[in-house]
Amino acid sequence: MMLFEQRRKKVLELAEQTNDALKTIQEVGQKLNITSDTVKKVIETIKIAANSFGDKAVYASAFTGTVGAVGIAANMIATYQGVGELRAIAGHLKSMSETQRAELALAGGTAFAENIYVMLKSKIEKSDPELDWFFVYHPDTDWTYHFEEKLRTKGLLGRNFIGIVHDLDALVAFMSSVRDVYSTRHPRRRPPFFHLVIPAYEPVVIPTPLLIPEKLHPFRIEGDIHRGTYLVWMNLPGVDEKAVQNIGVFQPPRSIWDNIMVQVGLVQTPPPRFLGASAQKIEQPQVPQLPEPTPVAAITAPEPEKGELSSLKASRGSIRRAQTYQDSEAGSTNSSRSHSHRRRRRHRSNSVSYIFT
Incomplete structure (x- = not known):
């Protein structure tokens, strides 16, 4: 009877630990009212480790x-996995053989979850x-079930392990929210160092x-290397070397972008954007607009002096006052007179035109 009670108690403890191993944002936030x-x-793409530094309702609410x-x-x-597809995207992966691919594929599922657990345990033990x-x-997402099982059977990884996520934008938005709340609540404390760990059992691009x-800093993206080749490749324009560890940084060739853009229905290469922000709309190039024509009445010339006017009379003939045309009539009037054999020069003073013949 005593043995039965001990086993029953152990089962109840494991059941309780199962519920607390990883929590959804709604569970962390407790009474969040989300209608969208x-x-x-x-928020469903994130799970927070129970009793971790991130397991606070205020963080969930801010997020x-x-x-x-x-x-x-x-x-x-867009995230691409697999050697065959990635060879076309990243020339760096051409050296990866099918044998290596088979080796990596065997590391999926249970083995992958075990590797993540051991890797995190090692990192956390050496950290602050x-x-x-x-x-x-x-x-x-298929590895997460095995990973949760590891947490239940082997124990939680401590408060330093915040959680797992399947969407980069969501993760960075959560990190940013934590930064805002933490700096407000603890303005005199040193900010925590965020480690974004990207494990892989096959190449990820x-x-x-x-x-x-x-605002994420201090921050670093951390990956793995298999047989001298980075397993994770990212397009991070201008990234600081200190912000990446065992991550291959590259820029896709133009031909590859053309292919990707056609598949997703876009016509231009997307501009760089910040993680954790909404995707920027690709603006179509605007046709340059010509400036509005200056109204005829607004074009003025210096009024001729009396002496100059007399000289012009003598050399050019008589001066007559011309009719002032509205803007809409000026073009047609000039056009109708363009066939005249008389040579004309026109000066205007305010709304008065002088035509010399």
């Missing part, structure tokens, strides 16, 4: 507010217990040109 379907889709205000949509960043915060990003918001 778009916001719901975005949902940011998503609604900025207008972030889920899965707006208060100031190093770890976030995990990967576009796939993100060709969209992305910029890292300044």
Whole structure:
């Protein structure tokens, strides 16, 4: 009977730990009232580790507010995986053999979850217990079930492990919200260092040109290397070398962008944009507009002096006062007189025209 009670107690403890291993944003925020379907889709891409530094209702509330205000949509960043497809996108991967691909494929699922758990445990043990915060990003979701099982059976990774996410924009928006709240609540404390860990069991390429918001720093994106080749490649124009670790930084060739743009229905290469912000609309080039023509009445010339006027009379003949035409009539009047054999010179003073014949 005593053994049964002990086993029953253990089962209840595991069940309780199961519910607390990873939490949704709504569970973290407790009484969040979210009515927008778009916001719901975005926040569903994030799970926060229970009892971590990120497991605070104020962070969840600030994050949902940011998503609604900025207008972030889920899965707006194209991510490519697999050796065959990526060879066309990144020439750096041409050296990766099919044997390597097979080796990496075997690391998926349970093995991948185990690798992530061990990697995070190692990083956290070597980090500052208060100031190093770890976030995990990967576009796939099938490994997360095995990972949660690891957390249940092997134990949580400590308060430094914040959570997992499947959408980069959502993750960076959450980080930005945490920064805002943290700096407001603890203005005299050192800000925590954000580690964005991107594990991979096969090559991952993100060709969209992305910029890292300044407010994220101190911040670093961390990847892995397999047989001397980066497993994660990103298009990060002007990125600081200190902000990436074991990440291949590249720019897709023009021909590849043309192919990608056709597939998604765009006609131009997207400009670099900040992570955690809504995707910028591609503006069509504007046709330059010619300046409005100056009205005839507004064109004035210096009034001829009396002496000059007398001289002109003598040399050119008599002066007669010409009719003043409206703007709409000026063009047709000049056109009708263009066949005249008489040589004319016109001066205007205010609304009076002098025609010399």
